[in-house]
Amino acid sequence: MYELAVIGGGPAGLAAAYSAYQNGLRNIVILERDKELGGILNQCIHNGFGLHRFKEELSGPEYAHRFIDMLKDTSVEVRLDTMVIEVTPDKKIFINSPKGYECIEAQSVVLSMGCRERTRGAISIPGTRPSGVFTAGAAQRYLNMEGLMAGKRVVILGSGDIGLIMARRMTLEGAKVLACVELMPYSGGLTRNIVQCLNDFDIPLYLSHTVTEIRGDKRLEGITVMKVDENRRPIPGSEMEFDCDTLLLSVGLIPENELTREAGISMDPRTNGANVFENMETSVEGIFACGNAVHVHDLVDFVSAESERAGAAAADYVKNGAQKSDVIEFKNGNDVGYTVPQKMHRDTKAEKIDVFFRVRRVFGKSKVVVSSGDEEIAVFKKAFMVPGEMQHLVIPADKLKAYDTVTVTAQEV
Amino acid sequence: MYDVAIIGCGITGTSIAYRLSKFKLKTVVIDKENDVAMGATRANSAIVHAGYDPVENSLMAKLNVKSVGMTYEICKKLSVPCKQIGSLVLAFSEEEAEHVQRLYERGVNNGVPGIKVLCFEEAKKIEPMISDEVKCALYAPSAGVINPWEYALALAETAAANGTEMLFSSEVTNISKTEKGYVITAGGKEIEAKTVINASGCGADKIHDMVLPHEFDITPNKGAYFLLDKSEGKRANCVVFQCPNKDGKGVLVSPTVHGNLIVGPNAVACDAEDTSATAEDLAFVRQKAVKSIPSVDFRANIRNFAGVRPNSTKNDFIIEANDGFIDVAGIKSPGLASAAAIAEYVEDMMRSGGVKLEPKASYTDERKQVRFKELSHEERAELVKQNPAYGRVICRCETVTEGEILDAIHRPIVPHTVDGIKRRCGAGLGRCQGGFCGPRVVEILARELGVGREKIEKDKTGSYIVRRRED
Numbered sequence: 052m053y054e055l056a057v058i059g060g061g062p063a064g065l066a067a068a069y070s071a072y073q074n075g076l077r078n079i080v081i082l083e084r085d086k087e088l089g090g091i092l093n094q095c096i097h098n099g100f101g102l103h104r105f106k107e108e109l110s111g112p113e114y115a116h117r118f119i120d121m122l123k124d125t126s127v128e129v130r131l132d133t134m135v136i137e138v139t140p141d142k143k144i145f146i147n148s149p150k151g152y153e154c155i156e157a158q159s160v161v162l163s164m165g166c167r168e169r170t171r172g173a174i175s176i177p178g179t180r181p182s183g184v185f186t187a188g189a190a191q192r193y194l195n196m197e198g199l200m201a202g203k204r205v206v207i208l209g210s211g212d213i214g215l216i217m218a219r220r221m222t223l224e225g226a227k228v229l230a231c232v233e234l235m236p237y238s239g240g241l242t243r244n245i246v247q248c249l250n251d252f253d254i255p256l257y258l259s260h261t262v263t264e265i266r267g268d269k270r271l272e273g274i275t276v277m278k279v280d281e282n283r284r285p286i287p288g289s290e291m292e293f294d295c296d297t298l299l300l301s302v303g304l305i306p307e308n309e310l311t312r313e314a315g316i317s318m319d320p321r322t323n324g325a326n327v328f329e330n331m332e333t334s335v336e337g338i339f340a341c342g343n344a345v346h347v348h349d350l351v352d353f354v355s356a357e358s359e360r361a362g363a364a365a366a367d368y369v370k371n372g373a374q375k376s377d378v379i380e381f382k383n384g385n386d387v388g389y390t391v392p393q394k395m396h397r398d399t400k401a402e403k404i405d406v407f408f409r410v411r412r413v414f415g416k417s418k419v420v421v422s423s424g425d426e427e428i429a430v431f432k433k434a435f436m437v438p439g440e441m442q443h444l445v446i447p448a449d450k451l452k453a454y455d456t457v458t459v460t461a462q463e464v
Numbered sequence: 465m466y467d468v469a470i471i472g473c474g475i476t477g478t479s480i481a482y483r484l485s486k487f488k489l490k491t492v493v494i495d496k497e498n499d500v501a502m503g504a505t506r507a508n509s510a511i512v513h514a515g516y517d518p519v520e521n522s523l524m525a526k527l528n529v530k531s532v533g534m535t536y537e538i539c540k541k542l543s544v545p546c547k548q549i550g551s552l553v554l555a556f557s558e559e560e561a562e563h564v565q566r567l568y569e570r571g572v573n574n575g576v577p578g579i580k581v582l583c584f585e586e587a588k589k590i591e592p593m594i595s596d597e598v599k600c601a602l603y604a605p606s607a608g609v610i611n612p613w614e615y616a617l618a619l620a621e622t623a624a625a626n627g628t629e630m631l632f633s634s635e636v637t638n639i640s641k642t643e644k645g646y647v648i649t650a651g652g653k654e655i656e657a658k659t660v661i662n663a664s665g666c667g668a669d670k671i672h673d674m675v676l677p678h679e680f681d682i683t684p685n686k687g688a689y690f691l692l693d694k695s696e697g698k699r700a701n702c703v704v705f706q707c708p709n710k711d712g713k714g715v716l717v718s719p720t721v722h723g724n725l726i727v728g729p730n731a732v733a734c735d736a737e738d739t740s741a742t743a744e745d746l747a748f749v750r751q752k753a754v755k756s757i758p759s760v761d762f763r764a765n766i767r768n769f770a771g772v773r774p775n776s777t778k779n780d781f782i783i784e785a786n787d788g789f790i791d792v793a794g795i796k797s798p799g800l801a802s803a804a805a806i807a808e809y810v811e812d813m814m815r816s817g818g819v820k821l822e823p824k825a826s827y828t829d830e831r832k833q834v835r836f837k838e839l840s841h842e843e844r845a846e847l848v849k850q851n852p853a854y855g856r857v858i859c860r861c862e863t864v865t866e867g868e869i870l871d872a873i874h875r876p877i878v879p880h881t882v883d884g885i886k887r888r889c890g891a892g893l894g895r896c897q898g899g900f901c902g903p904r905v906v907e908i909l910a911r912e913l914g915v916g917r918e919k920i921e922k923d924k925t926g927s928y929i930v931r932r933r934e935d
Contacts, residue, residue, distance in 0.1 A: 084857065084860070132855075132856060134856075134857035134860070136844075136857075136863065145841060147844065147848065147855050147856075147857055147865075148848075148855045148856070149848070149852035149853070149855035149856050150852070150855065151845065151848055151849065151855065152841070152844040152845040152847075152848040152849075152855065153845065154841070167895075167896045167899060167900065168896070168899050170766065170767075170895075170896060170897040170899060171767075171897070172691070172765050172766040172767040172768060172897055173763075173765060173766070175690070175746055175762075175765055175768050176768075177740070177741055177742050177743045177745075177746060177768075178740050178741070178742075179739060179740040180739070180769060180923075181922075181927060182921065182922035182923065182927040182928060182929050186899045188899065189898075189899050189900075189902060189903065192903050193903055193930050194933075196903075197903065197907075197917065197930075198932070198933055199917060199918065199930035199931065199932060199933065200930060200931045200932070200933050200935075201930055202931070203931070224933060225933075263743065264740075264742075264743075266740075268737065268924065268926075269923070269924050269925070269926035269927040270926060270927055270928060285743075309861075
């Protein structure tokens with residue numbers, strides 16, 4: 052019987068396992084389906100990781116290795132090439148690996164499976180179905196892990212961060228990136244990536260545009276791009292033709308939660324992740340969740356911080372049992388897409404509550420109001436907010452404990 | 465000299481090849497594409513139709529009804545995913561209610577078992593999510609869902625295991641009559657055969673015209689689909705049709721044999737090779753589908769595709785023999801459901817045409833396929849102990865192991881493409897559509913076939929996936 056089983060050895064799982072170890076657990080296992088730890092960071096060879104966490108600029112693999120190195124001198128067991136097939140609410144975990152198919156048991160579980168990319172099907176792009184249409188992450192894997200190029204003349208649909216990073220990466224590798232096309236009137240990625248990956252390479256960004264046709268019987272031969280109206284419907288007459296052999300899709304990420312759902316854990320339809328408390332515990336006692344499996348982050352630094360809280364909470368659960376207390380709920384007000392956590396324990400042991408959220412539209416100078424009914428609990432000033440950048444509030448726990456529900460609202464000032 | 469050359473490796477050609485492989489015949493199946501089931505067979509509604517649609521006394525009616533039971537039996541023997549789940553035809557108006565009544569009578573006349581007309585309440589019991597606008601429905605318990613390409617692959621592999629040869633990437637460009645039979649020019653080769661079977665789907669009119677005077681045209685007609693995630697798979701329990709119209713059986717909503725939800729098709733005249741789905745096609749399908757089941761959540765869509773029906777200028781299946789040349793043409797819906805009986809009909813036709821059909825002393829009539837996901841915990845543990853390759857999950861969404869991919873590569877008909885692997889074992893069929901497993905499947909294929917990864921193609925010849933950086 053393990054004290055803690057961590058499902059997924061990416062940045063979230065690594066941080067959770069290390070934090071649980073620091074908080075006194077000794078019998079911890081990380082279950083990782085790939086042949087090495089690090090998760091998606093292994094293919095993110097660009098820099099920009101760790102500015103918050105380590106105060107320096109690291110590449111993805113370097114960032115992962117900071118944590119892998121920290122784990123080296125611990126008793127944390129790592130099982131690679133091991134896929135979790137099922138987790139039960141009583142924390143039996145069925146795993147499959149070339150070493151065998153077995154059931155292991157744990158006192159606590161951290162779900163840190165990360166996320167996956169939305170595909171062509173999710174957005175129903177019309178046309179034929181040739182090769183040459185990739186998710187940006189798949190093209191990134193081919194290039195950075197396997198030294199293979201997805202193509203030579205590239206259009207990128209969606210301005211999520213992976214797409215932007217790949218625009219630069221493909222250009223540096225000799226491909227011609229013809230355009231980045233974004234359905235929304237604003238970019239879905241970090242501002243720094245728009246500047247460093249598109250502007251610096253003179254790659255045009257077409258906002259309020261989308262791909263309306265894919266052509267080619269065998270390999271992609273071309274696409275049609277059209278401008279869209281305020282209801283995101285293509286405007287006839289606005290067609291632009293691109294002669295390209297590759298279309299990369301960077302159209303959003305979906306938390307991976309098949310295990311979570313099958314375990315009967317309560318889900319939040321807004322995040323596609325589990326509903327979590329301030330200590331990252333899910334609706335099932337002793338099962339915690341963190342990282343992109345809970346909500347999609349922009350920066351790995353925040354994944355690590357959140358996962359450290361999950362790991363510490365799992366250790367607390369193993370040593371002291373479940374936290375029994377009534378619940379304060381967080382609600383999202385106008386133009387706030389979701390909040391994480393969705394709820395907190397009234398008698399939480401935390402002094403400060405980290406609340407993350409995303410706005411639904413672009414905000415200029417604005418304020419974020421945390422309130423309950425007519426009562427303002429806290430106000431945070433923001434110079435600007437965009438959907439592509441996750442917002443972070445730190446609220447003293449004591450300020451919240453008197454209320455049953457707390458609402459987070461964004462307002463322009 | 466072959467005894468039989470079958471042109472076309474779709475469900476019709478493979479059904480005939482399977483059927484004939486128990487006889488002492490030297491048979492070859494010729495196809496212009498690089499794998500089994502690359503035409504109409506791979507993109508359709510995947511339904512075993514019960515047989516109330518075809519008009520009475522047509523060949524289609526006779527073969528469809530007869531074929532249903534045969535299909536289930538073959539699927540069981542050859543380990544093909546198939547489920548008898550029944551079908552409903554919904555009527556939304558008095559006029560459609562009359563149409564349902566006519567279909568009922570036709571079904572009875574055609575000999576469809578267990579068919580009945582249900583009132584709204586009875587239909588709602590079977591299918592709780594249907595629209596409250598439904599007046600009544602035709603229920604046919606013998607209908608089912610099947611995986612069409614696995615069905616064709618199983619038939620082709622079993623035929624191949626019994627000695628049938630497969631010739632892919634070989635387009636037939638000419639057929640000439642000789643004293644002993646025919647000479648077929650295909651992919652730069654000349655193939656001699658005593659009997660030629662034209663099972664070439666959308667190309668059947670061209671093949672016919674190489675041998676006989678022009679008699680019919682194939683008028684291809686395409687239909688677009690949505691395939692939704694398994695989260696939507698419980699939206700329907702059986703195949704839910706609307707009343708058929710001149711363009712086909714209308715838009716259906718049905719669980720697939722893998723537990724997804726399939727929605728479609730529309731019907732638009734097209735070129736034989738045109739499998740594009742336009743924005744208009746998709747909007748039409750969507751709008752029609754929610755009439756049957758209003759709660760279908762299209763946000764769970766994982767794939768759109770379109771398939772081409774080999775409709776013909778005749779109203780029935782065209783199965784005719786002429787001096788050792790047999791047309792099996794115009795095999796549109798319910799062609800998949802009728803294939804087993806079509807093959808039997810062709811066999812009888814050959815026998816009465818004087819072809820000696822002598823059973824082989826021994827032949828294979830079974831096929832096993834390991835499906836890790838469907839096994840119990842104990843069976844999985846035992847399997848991995850025997851072969852550690854089953855311990856490595858490659859496709860996360862569908863839980864397909866490396867062992868199953870290796871099995872697929874080393875079966876009688878070797879796949880060379882990523883989609884070939886997908887059709888054989890389901891890797892890449894799931895919600896991430898191969899985003900994660902695609903590169904790994906490329907790696908395994910390249911390793912097993914002994915070629916560079918840049919040589920592995922997605923689907924049709926020419927659909928390369930990646931290039932080396934230096935190229």
